Each structure stands twice: as C-alpha cells, then as structure tokens.
Amino acid sequence: MLYGIIDVKSDAPLAGTELLIKSDSRTDEDVVTPRLKRVAYKGTETILVPQPSDNDLNDPLLWPRWKKEAAFATIFWGNIIFAALPGPMLAPSTFALAGILGVPVTKVSELSGYMLLVVGAIGPIVSVLAQKYGKRPQFLFAATTGTLGTVICIIGSQRYNYNTLMAGRVIQGMGTTAWESLSLSSVGDMLHLHERGLRTAFMVATLTCTPSIVSIIAGVMTQNTGWQTLFVASLPFNVVALLCTIFFLPETQFLRPSPTTASSSDTLPQPTTTSLNEKSTPTVSHIANTPPNLPLIPRQPYTKTLRPISGTTYTSASIPTLLLSIFIHLLNPAVIWILLVSAVLIALYVVSAYITSQIWSVPPYNLNVAQNGYFYTGGFLGGLLATVSGPLCDWTARRMSVLNRGVFEAEFRIPICVLGAVMTGLGWFLFGWVVDHPRPNGYLLGAFCHGLACFGISVPSTAAGLYILDSFPRQATEIFILQMMLKNFMFYGFSTFINKWAAVDGAGAVFRTFGTTSLCLLATCIPMYMLGKVNRRLMSIVHARYKIFGNVA
Template identity: 35%
Template structure:
C-alpha cells in the first residue's frame, strides 16, 4: 500500500498512470541514465511523458511558448465561456421589465445557451480527436463572435435568444479542451499548477465578469455588454490565429512502453539492465529519424492532418461511453455537480436582492460577484501553490512512485462548499447582512477550487488517453444541469425560500466530497481493472495509454 493507495492484486502488472517520477527516492531497479530529467530544483524528476527528439513535439516547445499558448486560451475561456455564460445574470431584472416577461423566461435565455453547449460537446470532441484542437478553438471563437454580433443588434426576445444559442457553440471547447491542452504541453509534475489556472479561469472569472456586466448595464445599457465583448473577441481571434499552434501530437510513449516491455522480458537479465537496454535502444532508434522543424506557416495551419484512424461516429459517442469508467464518471459528477451549485446561486442573486428589503440595482447585484471572485481566486492560488509540491513530496515518500490519487488529498477542503451553501441559504432566508451572504458565496468558490483543480488533474493523469472524452462529458453533464436549473431554481427559491434549495445543495456537496476517500484508496485497483477491461477499446474506439 502506497500512502493509503491500495496496490493492484497483481503486483507485477503495470498500471497506467503510475509512473516513476522521483528517481533519487526510487529503487535502484528504476534508475536510468537515458531517461530525460527536469532542470533546476526538478533535476531529479523524470520527465513524464518522455519528450521525443522531434522539435515539433509540444513537450519540447520553449517554456515561454507554452505559457503564451495557455494565456491566449485562458483569454479565450474568459470571453467564450466565462463572459458569455453569466453575461446577463446581473441584467435579469432589467431585461424582465424591458421585454415584459417573467424573470424565469429571461433565465431560460442562458439555459438554452447552455443546452447548446452540452449538445455540441460530443461533436467538438470527435472533431478535436480526429483533426486536432486548433480548428475547434478557431471555430468556437468565431461562433462566439457571430452570436455576440447578433446580440449587439437584438431588440427582441427572440433575436436575443438566437444570439445566446449561437454563442452556446463556443462554450464546450473553452470549458473542456483547455484542460487537455495542459496535458499536451506540460509534464506531470507541472500539470497541477496549470490545471488550477484553468479551473480558476472557469470558476472565478465568470464572477468577475458579472461585476463588470452589472456596471455596464447600469451605466450604458445591456447592449453594450455585446458591443464590448465583440471588440475583445476580435483581439482574441487574432492572437489565436497567430500564436496558438496545434497541441495534439501522435506520441509513442517510450517511458510507458519501457515499463510494459520490461514486464514481458525473460528473467535472464536483471530488471535494471533490461530497463536501461530498452531505453537506450528506443532513444537510439528515435534519434536516427528526427523530423525537420516546421516553418511558421506550417505550424499555424488551421488543419495539420489526422490524429486518429477512427471514424467520426464512434468518436462522437466516445464521451458517453467514457462514463462507463466509474472513476471518470465520478470525476464528471463531482466537478459538474459542485460547479452547478455555485451557478445556482448566480441564478437567484438578482431575484433575491433586487426587490425589497435590499433593493439592489443591476450594478449592485453585479458587485456581489466580487465575493465569489475573491474566494475563488484565493482558493485557486492556494491549490496552484500547494498541489504540485505536495504531489512531489508524496511521491518521494512513496519511494519515487507517483500515483494520480495523490492529487486528491487536497479535496478535503472541498467540505467548505457544503458548509458555505448552508450558510448562504440560512442567512438569505433571514434577510441577514448582505456582506455575510456574499462571504458565504465566496467561501463556496474557495472550496470549489479544491475540488475542480485536483479532480481535473487526477482525470488528466489517471486516464490521459481518454481525457478529451472525460472533459467533454463533464461539459455535457454540467451544462445540462445548468439548463435544468434555469427552469426550476428560481421558482423553487421564490416559493420555498433559500433554505430548502441551498440546504439540499449543501448536503449533496458534503456527500460527494466524502466519496473522494473511496477513490483515493481504491483508485489504483480500478485503474488496473479498467486497463484490462477498457470498454472504449472493446467498442473499437482507440485511446492512447500514455500519460
């Protein structure tokens, strides 16, 4: 048992996701002078996955280039996911009066957008698996731009609905594929921080956009929400076209193959000799056929070839089939459900605090999102600073062997989600101090950061080959939840008060966080089981075993 993670019953069987990461602390059998290592304080860390000798391999990109790619995609997520989703939250009361419709009808505008986001997910997943992520990001940004242009010109409920539906086509890629890009360009010991950056963007920036949107609606009118977003999207599309190359790469994981190959070798040589000989053999073979570095125009082509031999139809259903993996399903459910609870708060904030006794304006309703932004920011910073160092420390304590379950240790702080939802419901019901209510909303986001970041990194490391499908399935699940909420959360809160819905959400949060202990203890055994009974492979949908 490695620090509470149960070993698989067949100790000689390699379990995908389990790797030798800290060579100094590992057994001598794992030492290898040919494996590539990190630099500086990570010089004793074996790079996983092992980069090829191809200069076009995203793992070999200069670090500044990787950071630039991530920042441009983060900017895209801020616009196409974090801004479009909550764009109208602070304006619900204003729009309800202008269009002379119930506030629930205005909420459904966002609901339909999220429905489109969920429904389009499998198709974007299939296309990104087949032809790469770059064309999907480009399509998504342009879809957001077109929808936003329509929103700029809309003066009726039906036109605004059309704008929101077209914007919905942009959400899936910028909510899911951004996580898999982290796996494409960063090594295992670096992923925790960058996954936390993505999680921060998707959970916290949406609250900041509500602050800005409320002020814009109050000062300039809601049309300017779309006008300003148009200009920002134009800049993002230019940056995307010029500086974000394709990150998908057909990789032959030398390090992973080495571990599997050693297990199948005869016993006439020591394991250390077998491992070193095989690595040298692969490195020498690879070094004799080094591709030429692509030119700028080649690298920035929209389409760069096919990355899968599978037909599109099997790839479309792959996100649904991936839910047969119970650990993947758990990741989808816990992150999607807990995310949906803080979104439920955003749905009712204008309803609760625009009427008496609070009488908040659209701008003041928007300012309430400062609390969750600060809470989410602090949580994300804490996770980003702690997760990778803690994981490396646990790996060294485990004789240099990294288990993806180590990522889940920090999920214990996710219990704050449930506690703060109880507090939000109780204080809102008693019409208490608005700052305490906002603090509770912020505490919800603080706890959420300790769920989304670690669980997303766990999925990326434990099931790297099907991470596209897992994150797309997550987008489908949570956006369908959001769509459902748009039909009943406002009515439930209006008829029963804040306590019943938010006490329910808080109890579910506590229960879901408690299940993390089960996944931590039995996760490795389940990874071993899935490796032997991979339903996607049996269905003819190829996944890549590399981490």
C-alpha cells in the same frame, strides 16, 4: 496499502503510477534509467512524464518556452472570453430585464439556459472532430462563432428583440464548447506532469472565478450605461481572442510513439515487469530497442503552423465509432467520480447566479443592478484564492511521492479535496442561514459565503482534472467533454425551475440542498482514493481487451 491506496499485482505498466523523483534511497542495483529524460525541478531530479519525442521537434512537449506560454495564454484568454464571459453577463440584471423586455424572469434566465443547452448538445461533435482532426480547427470555429454570436446579440439588444437576442446567445453557445471542454486536455498536451498544477488551477478559475468578476462589471455597466453596452463592450475582446487563436495557438495534438514513461512497475533484472506491492522496490527499466541515430525532424516553419487544419488524421477510428465511444467512458468509475465532484459541484455554484438578483433586489436589501453585481466580489476573491490549489496539489503529490520512494500515484492528487469539502459545506449552509435571516446588510455576509463556496468547489475540480490527466491521458478529451456536457445540461435544466423553487420554498432551502448534495458527492473522494489504483488497472485491462475501448484508448 500505499498510504491507504489499495495496491494491485500486475506485470504491466500503469498510467498514473510513475517513477517521478529519483530517490536517494535507491541504488544503481535498484534502478537504471540512463535513457529517461529528466530535469532539475525545485532542487530535485525529476523524470519527465510523459517522455517527449526523441527526434521530433514538433512535439508540443519540446516547444520552446515562449511558444508554450503563448499557446497557454491564448487558451486561458479564449476560455475567459468565449466560455466564462457570455453566461453570467446578464445575471445581475435578470430581474430588471424581465421588465425591460416584457417577459417573465424565467424567460430571461433561459437566455443563458438555452445558450448552455447548445454548449452541452454539440459537445460530442466537438470531441469527435478534435480526436480525428485535431484541436486547432475546433478552437478556430469556436472563436469565430463566439464573435459572430456577440454581433447578433448587439443587434438584438439594440432592437429590444427577445428572439434575435436568443439567436445570438445560441450562436455564442456554439463558440463556448471547444474552449470549455478542450482547454484542460490541451494543457496536458503541452506540459509535463510536474508542470500542470498551477495551469490547471488557472483553467478551473476561469469557470468559477471569472464569472464573478464578469457579473461585477456587468452590473455596474448595466446600471450606468445600459444593458445593451454589455455586448458592444465585449466585441473587441472577442476579436482579440479570435486573432490570438489564429496566430498563437497551433495544433497541440501530436502522434507520439508509445510512451516511455518511468512506470514504477518496470523492474530489473527482468526485461518484463513485476508486481508492485508494499515490500517490492518500484524501479524503472532501461529503455531498450531505441533506434540509434534517429533522423532529426526539424520544427515546422511558423507559417505552416497557421494552417486551420494540420493535415494529420490522429485516429483511424470512424466518426460514428468515436461518437459512440464517448459514452462508453461512463462505464469507468473514475469518470463518474469527476462528473460528481467537478461537473455537478460547478453547476450547482453557477446556477445560484440565476436567483441572486431575485434575492437581493427586494426588501430588506433593495439592491440596484450595480449593487447586485458587486455581490459577486466574494465569488471572485474565493475563486482567485483557490488558484493556490494547483501548486498545493502538486506539492502534496510530490511530497507523498518522496515518502513513497519517488513513485507517484495519481491518487496523491485527491487528499486536498478535504479542504474543498470543509469550505463548500461552510459556504452553502452559512449562505442558507443568511438568506433565512434577512437583514439590510446581510448581502455582505452572503457575498462572503458565496466566496467560500466558490473556493470549496474549485479545489476538488482542480484535483479531479489533474487526476484524469495523470491517469487517463489518452481519454482526457472525451472525459472532459462528458464533464462539460453534464454541467451545461444542468445549467439549462435549472434555468427552467430554480427561480420558482426559490420563490416557493425560499432561497435558504435551495442553498441547504446544494450544501447537502455537495458534501455527499465529495464523500466519494474516499473510495476513489482507496480504490483508484484498482480501477486504473481494471480499466487498462478493459481498454486492451475490448475493441470499443481500444478505439478510444
């Protein structure tokens, strides 16, 4: 075993097992990597994974730094405005809006529930179109519909019309899907393995930390200026995000030749590969057969990158085949794992917002709408602090790679989940105790617990996202689509019953259930760490052998 990871014997390269760091313990007889591109990263010679194109300057991995940063900033901003902002806008005023609109509390929750149902329902369509025609058209469509939905919500809120408001929320949902599901895979398109940790943590934070700050601001605005101003105030931010998408987010998808990454299973002196086990020396072969004097493909002019569609078809598979193949990924145990430790955990955290106003608006707390918003300060701080999980995940992976003679295993991303399990358990169970023992100032401790839970679920979500990008880079888009679909279907499902559940059994029972479920799901990190490499090898064989998998691989 490699630090508890069950190894496999195979002669083929394996995604997620890479020679990442040139080890001093290796000699020229052990490893020859003259053609592999590398950089000096934090004082260590680091091999670039994946390897960028040899001659095409349009490869996103070869974009100048300013272009990568502008594209990432646009994705980050769009993720906040179109994916993170709409859902929790009404959370602090859920209880108050029921009286204003003359509908039950559950109906107010469904304003967010149906929006999120649409987000999940159109996920497969967005995935297929992104695979076939690229991600930029999907981001442009999402930014446009998200802005249009906000305009309709303004009209509905000014008229106090529930049905118009619902229509606007549904259209906002159409503007959420691409941002929530394609952002992480876009980061993988532009950045090398050693660069992804912090950026992935930021993306996860937009879905865990940002909703909290939105709820804080929304509560204060609702209390002081009225709930209708929420949509009016968000419109300029929508417009800015739409303009940034048009001008600063080119297509990140790229048809790169077969990757020449440093697979640890490529050994010398044989031109083929040998098995990697505890006693063998992981090495990388010389990249042979590289055509000499490749013609340099110049970078496209800026105006050409503004086209809505690149004109490239990124796969020859038909749309029905791609649509069906999304769900084939559910046969991959790693996909089931990320759905459990990321999608479900985030969903449980987010749906707690449906009942927090119900808890704090009644005696002995009697919080007004603004004070209900301030409650989310704990979640905001917890999510903000959780961004350290990205660099920490990178550090542990690099450290374990050094101890493993420079060879990176994707499973090195998983040990950090122990921290997530501790914080998640503390957060949910302590939160349940707080609401079961009400005191006038109990919401302060409740906010702290909410923050612990937010920190806890952010850590495994970051680790799992990085694991998928490292292990299944070609299937990442479809896997993140499945993750997004499950989250949003859960959001909708809980919106139909969680308020009644909390009223009948008590919010403490709800939070204890969330805590128990979270710990059970996080326990799956143990078999995933031990058997992950076996599963990666098995999936690589399946992808190569069966046509339906080959179409998506």
